[in-house]
Structure formats: structure tokens, C-alpha cells
Amino acid sequence: MLVEIRWHGRGGQGGVTSAELLAKAAYLDGYKGVQAFPFFGAERRGAPVKAFTRISDREINVRCQIYEPDIVAVLDPDIIDLIDVCEGLKDDGIVIVNTPKAPSELDLRGHVYTFDGTGIALRHGLLVAGLPVVNTTMLGAFARATGLVKLETVQRVIMEKWPGKVGERNAEGAKEAYDSCTDQG
Amino acid sequence: MTVVERVPTDKVVVEGMTGDAAIAHALKQCDIDVLAAYPITPQTIIVEDFQKFVANGEVKTRVIPVESEHSAMSACVGASAVGARVATATASAGLALMWEILYCAASMRMPIVLAVANRALSAPINIHNDWSDSYGARDSGFIQIYCQSCQEAYDTVIMAFKIAEDHDVLLPVMVCIDGFILSHNVERVEMLPTEAVQQFLGVRKPAIALDPDNPVTMGPLALTDYYFEFKEQQDRAMARVPEVFERVESEFEKMTGRRYGRFETYRVEDADIIIFTHSTPGGTAKAVVDALRERGEKVGVVRLRMFRPFPAEALREVLRNAKAVAVFEKCRSFGAPSNPLALEVRTALYDLDERPLVTDFVIGLGGRDVPPSTIVEGVEKTKEYLKAGRAPLYETLGVRK
Numbered sequence: 001m002l003v004e005i006r007w008h009g010r011g012g013q014g015g016v017t018s019a020e021l022l023a024k025a026a027y028l029d030g031y032k033g034v035q036a037f038p039f040f041g042a043e044r045r046g047a048p049v050k051a052f053t054r055i056s057d058r059e060i061n062v063r064c065q066i067y068e069p070d071i072v073a074v075l076d077p078d079i080i081d082l083i084d085v086c087e088g089l090k091d092d093g094i095v096i097v098n099t100p101k102a103p104s105e106l107d108l109r110g111h112v113y114t115f116d117g118t119g120i121a122l123r124h125g126l127l128v129a130g131l132p133v134v135n136t137t138m139l140g141a142f143a144r145a146t147g148l149v150k151l152e153t154v155q156r157v158i159m160e161k162w163p164g165k166v167g168e169r170n171a172e173g174a175k176e177a178y179d180s181c182t183d184q185g
Numbered sequence: 186m187t188v189v190e191r192v193p194t195d196k197v198v199v200e201g202m203t204g205d206a207a208i209a210h211a212l213k214q215c216d217i218d219v220l221a222a223y224p225i226t227p228q229t230i231i232v233e234d235f236q237k238f239v240a241n242g243e244v245k246t247r248v249i250p251v252e253s254e255h256s257a258m259s260a261c262v263g264a265s266a267v268g269a270r271v272a273t274a275t276a277s278a279g280l281a282l283m284w285e286i287l288y289c290a291a292s293m294r295m296p297i298v299l300a301v302a303n304r305a306l307s308a309p310i311n312i313h314n315d316w317s318d319s320y321g322a323r324d325s326g327f328i329q330i331y332c333q334s335c336q337e338a339y340d341t342v343i344m345a346f347k348i349a350e351d352h353d354v355l356l357p358v359m360v361c362i363d364g365f366i367l368s369h370n371v372e373r374v375e376m377l378p379t380e381a382v383q384q385f386l387g388v389r390k391p392a393i394a395l396d397p398d399n400p401v402t403m404g405p406l407a408l409t410d411y412y413f414e415f416k417e418q419q420d421r422a423m424a425r426v427p428e429v430f431e432r433v434e435s436e437f438e439k440m441t442g443r444r445y446g447r448f449e450t451y452r453v454e455d456a457d458i459i460i461f462t463h464s465t466p467g468g469t470a471k472a473v474v475d476a477l478r479e480r481g482e483k484v485g486v487v488r489l490r491m492f493r494p495f496p497a498e499a500l501r502e503v504l505r506n507a508k509a510v511a512v513f514e515k516c517r518s519f520g521a522p523s524n525p526l527a528l529e530v531r532t533a534l535y536d537l538d539e540r541p542l543v544t545d546f547v548i549g550l551g552g553r554d555v556p557p558s559t560i561v562e563g564v565e566k567t568k569e570y571l572k573a574g575r576a577p578l579y580e581t582l583g584v585r586k
Contacts, residue, residue, distance in 0.1 A: 020371045024201040027373040034201065037370040040312070062472040063333075063366055063465035064556040 003148060004066045005053040008085045009075035012045040014135030019051035021139055024157045025149040026055045033060035048079050055148060069093060071146060075134050086110060096145050098134050102185035113145040115181040124173040140174030141181035151178045189385060189439045198376045204367035205230035207335040207374050208300045211342035213238045214382040218269035221249035221260035225279040226312045227364040228302040232274055254279040258286035265295035266403055268394035270346060276364055277304035280318045290357045291326025292419055293404045296349030297357040298342060304364040305551040313552020314364040315515035320525045326419055328358040328426055329493040331463040335372040338362050340443060343382055347433045350389050353425045363465040385440055423494050447496040450503055452478060453485030458567055459504055461530055462513040463489040466555050473560045484564060497533035504534060509542040511567040515549040523579040542571055545579035559583045
């Protein structure tokens with residue numbers, strides 16, 4: 001089994017960190033093979049960026065970008081208007097979008113889940129330089145939508161990455177995203 | 186010979202880390218005395234992480250933040266001459282600027298470990314991966330080992346010191362990882378307990394060390410009288426590397442259960458076509474072979490690890506029964522009839538009465554992604570050339586023409 005995940009966000013939103021934290025959660029949950037890597041270009045704050053995660057029950061040999069993902073995670077809904085986030089998505093693929101909208105309000109291919117990560121981030125004070133950061137909420141939503149990793153494991157890697165109050169707030173945000181993430185409506 | 190015991194599983198720490206971080210952690214556990222380096226992407230994390238270990242008091246290493254890579258390798262040579270365990274890291278233009286001193290390090294028989302995050306050379310400026318930098322240094326006298334995974338990078342750095350410092354060798358080692366593709370890729374890495382690494386390596390025992398009380402001269406002038414003899418000795422040391430490598434890997438295997446060899450073979454036993462490459466494309470090639478085997482195609486992979494010294498004789502035995510060897514390499518040697526990796530393979534096979542057809546595909550320059558489809562395209566072309574009975578000396582794949 002090999003699951004390929006592509007992350008879409010903007011520079012500074014924490015997409016690369018999401019990809020890495022998911023990989024860590026995956027090996028803690030017993031997957032033998034994990035990879036997490038960013039697509040580096042002329043990356044800068046605010047520009048659309050991509051990152052990738054692979055998860056497998058075996059050692060992963062393939063080492064290239066992901067062209068036909070099983071799962072697409074979109075941290076910034078406005079990116080949907082700029083690029084085709086579903087490009088190459090497998091027919092039974094999952095799309096997880098940070099947006100207050102319902103899945104049916106988005107014109108996207110695949111099994112769509114949504115959650116209001118930005119709203120959750122604002123409520124829990126998940127801010128960097130005054131702006132909401134949604135990467136940890138995305139991990140909670142990811143755990144719910146895919147069932148690939150446990151919420152507890154996601155919270156654990158978040159707490160290890162940011163020990164103390166910051167980690168606690170992010171872990172709470174991940175839980176709220178887990179609880180509210182939906183494919184209905 | 187050190188007595189090595191298997192490290193119990195509960196003493197192994199599993200961490201998610203990038204290739205660069207894995208190398209930094211290995212350097213920390215190898216208890217190096219001196220690290221002299223100048224930052225350059227995509228190697229920078231190695232030195233950044235290591236500086237954190239120093240700042241936190243986790244290591245006693247003296248870090249020398251020099252003003253250039255030329256100075257970095259010069260400082261490494263000086264420190265190594267005193268008897269210190271020494272490392273540095275670089276990439277691309279940084280390696281190019283080290284050039285002059287690479288030859289000094291090797292000829293003066295300094296067992297320095299140099300981590301290279303392989304990156305393209307300018308111009309145009311490019312921060313991404315190909316192998317032009319370390320291929321260019323292939324004649325410098327460094328041992329060169331290329332890694333496919335973060336675990337392998339970690340393990341190889343540890344073994345590199347033991348190989349380099351062996352008195353039958355006393356040569357510097359480049360441990361190469363693909364820039365960004367591995368250097369910035371987080372993977373699961375099993376880390377050994379520091380005591381196990383230090384017991385495995387021991388303290389460096391220099392053959393000769395600079396000592397004010399017993400002065401010696403190192404790297405002196407040698408002209409027509411003795412220069413050639415220095416080179417003869419250096420060449421013999423290189424020839425002894427395989428034996429020492431084998432010994433070190435066997436000990437490492439006792440400790441960890443892991444061994445990699447000078448090259449890895451994958452499903453080659455009955456293969457008509459053998460894909461020959463190294464580093465991260467070696468991994469992708471294995472995935473391609475799995476897919477092609479399911480379609481009944483007889484293909485396999487030889488993933489090279491040790492480019493210098495090149496294991497020509499051992500490879501000849503593995504490759505000789507294939508109908509074709511398809512070489513994939515991330516370098517163009519401009520003006521050459523083919524390219525560095527294929528040249529080695531062709532030389533290794535030349536003396537056979539009947540030898541496989543060799544195809545040479547230049548891929549991935551400047552970080553151009555190498556998906557499975559690029560490898561498949563090369564295999565398909567190789568099949569066509571087998572039918573035709575001849576192949577071009579090289580061609581490029583995955584580029585607009």
C-alpha cells in the first residue's frame with residue numbers, strides 16, 4: 001500500500017511543516033515508509049507552494065514528485081481559482097479544503113471534505129505575524145477525512161514540535177478541525 | 186579490530202529527519218573534533234544543525250566558520266594533520282571552490298569526511314540536484330559514496346570515518362546525497378545510541394601527526410624526483426579501499442543488521458536489461474522494475490554506491506549476462522563521447538568477449554524531476570536499440586529539444 005498526498009498552500013502558511021508532521025505521525029502510527037518533501041522553487045511568502053507526503057506499510061523506493069495523488073490537501077481556498085489543485089487526482093481520490101463553505105459549494109472533483117481551518121485558527125490564537133496559520137488544523141481534518149493517522153498521534157507530533165502553550169493551542173485546534181471536518185452538504 | 190555487538194532495538198531512537206539532519210546527527214555521534222564549513226544550499230542544514238549541537242553543549246567540536254569553501258577544506262587539512270577527526274559539507278559552487286584543496290587533502294592522506302548535497306553548477310544559477318559537482322571531483326583522490334535514503338546517509342557517514350581513518354587507506358571520503366530530493370526530504374531514520382557509534386569508531390589514531398615536539402613536514406615540494414612515488418602510494422591506498430570497506434561494513438552489519446555493499450543489486454538474476462544508476466534515481470528505478478516485472482519484463486537494477494574507487498571487476502560479473510545495461514546519470518560531460526557513469530561501465534565491460542549493449546541517458550540536470558516515466562522511456566529505447574543491434578553513445582531524456 002502506498003498513499004501519495006499533495007499539499008497546496010501559500011508560502012508562510014505552513015504547508016511544508018504539515019507534510020513533515022504528517023510523515024512523523026505516520027511512522028509513529030506504524031507505517032514503515034514515509035517521505036515528506038517540499039517543491040522548492042522561487043518560494044516566498046504568499047506565493048502558491050506545493051509539498052508532498054508519501055506513506056506506505058513498506059520501505060518507499062520511488063523518489064520523485066507526485067503527479068497522481070490519492071489525497072490533495074488545500075490550505076488556502078483561493079488557490080483553487082489560480083491552479084488546478086485536482087490535477088492528476090486519482091478517480092477515488094480525496095480532497096480536503098480549508099474553507100467555511102460546504103463541499104457542494106466547491107466545484108472540485110473527488111471526495112471533497114471541508115473544514116473552517118481559518119476560523120478555528122483565529123479562535124485558538126494560532127497566529128504568526130498576526131496572520132492565522134492553518135497547518136495544524138489541516139492535520140486534524142486530514143486524520144478525520146482519511147483515517148490514515150490517529151488524531152492523538154497528530155496532537156502528539158504537534159506538541160513535540162511546539163512544546164508548551166503554543167503546542168496545546170494547536171493541538172486543540174487540530175481536534176476542533178477533526179470534529180468539524182465534513183463531506184456533507 | 187573492535188568488538189562490535191548488536192544494538193538492542195529498545196536503544197534505537199526513531200526520528201523523522203531530512204537527509205541533511207541525518208548527516209548532522211551522524212557527525213554529532215561520530216564525536217568529530219573540528220568542523221570547518223561555509224554555508225551553501227542545499228547543504229546548509231547540516232552545518233546549521235551541527236552549530237545548534239555546539240551551542241547547546243551537546244558536542245565539544247571546534248567549529249570554524251571560515252570565509253570560503255577553499256578555506257574550509259584548508260582548515261580541515263590543517264586540523265586533520267594534527268590528528269583530529271574532521272568533517273565539512275558543501276555543494277555545487279562550494280565544491281568547485283574547494284577544488285585545489287581537495288587534491289591536497291587526498292594526496293596528504295587526510296581522512297576527512299566531506300558531505301556533499303549534490304547540486305548543479307552555474308550558469309544559469311540553479312540550486313537543484315544533479316551530479317556535475319562531485320563527478321567533476323572524481324579524479325581528486327576522494328573516495329565517493331552516493332546514498333539513496335536518509336538512513337543510508339546516516340549510516341554511511343558513520344562508516345566513512347572508519348574507512349577513511351584506517352591506516353591501510355588514509356583517504357578522504359565524500360558522502361553524497363541528492364540535493365533537495367534527499368537533503369530536504371523527511372524520512373524515518375533509526376539512530377544508534379551515541380555510545381555504540383563511538384565504540385564502533387574509537388578515537389582516531391593518526392599514522393603521523395603534526396607535533397611541535399616531533400616536527401615533520403607534510404605535503405612538501407616533490408618534483409621530478411619523488412612526486413610520482415607519492416601518486417603511486419596514493420593509488421595503492423585507493424586500491425585497498427574495497428577490502429577495508431568490506432571489513433567496516435561487516436562490523437556495521439553486526440551492530441545494526443544493515444549493510445549496503447559497494448553497489449546494490451535488485452532483481453537482476455535473470456534480467457535482460459539492467460538499469461544502472463545511483464542515488465535517488467536508484468530508488469525510482471526499483472519501483473519501475475517492480476512495475477515492469479509485473480508485466481513480465483525481465484529487468485533489474487544495479488544501484489551503484491561507491492563511484493570511487495569504481496568496483497569495475499565486481500560489476501562486470503553482475504552485468505555480463507544481461508543483454509543491455511541502461512545507464513541513467515545526472516551529468517553531461519561536454520564534448521565527451523559519453524558521460525562519467527557510462528564511461529566507467531563501458532570500461533568495466535570492454536574486456537569481455539561478449540558484452541552487453543550499453544545505453545547512456547542523461548537525465549535530471551538542474552533538478553528536472555525524474556519520474557518513473559523517464560526511466561521507462563530509457564528502458565523502451567534500450568529495447569529498440571537491442572533490436573537494431575546498436576545504440577547512440579548517449580542521449581538526453583526529459584528535456585525540451
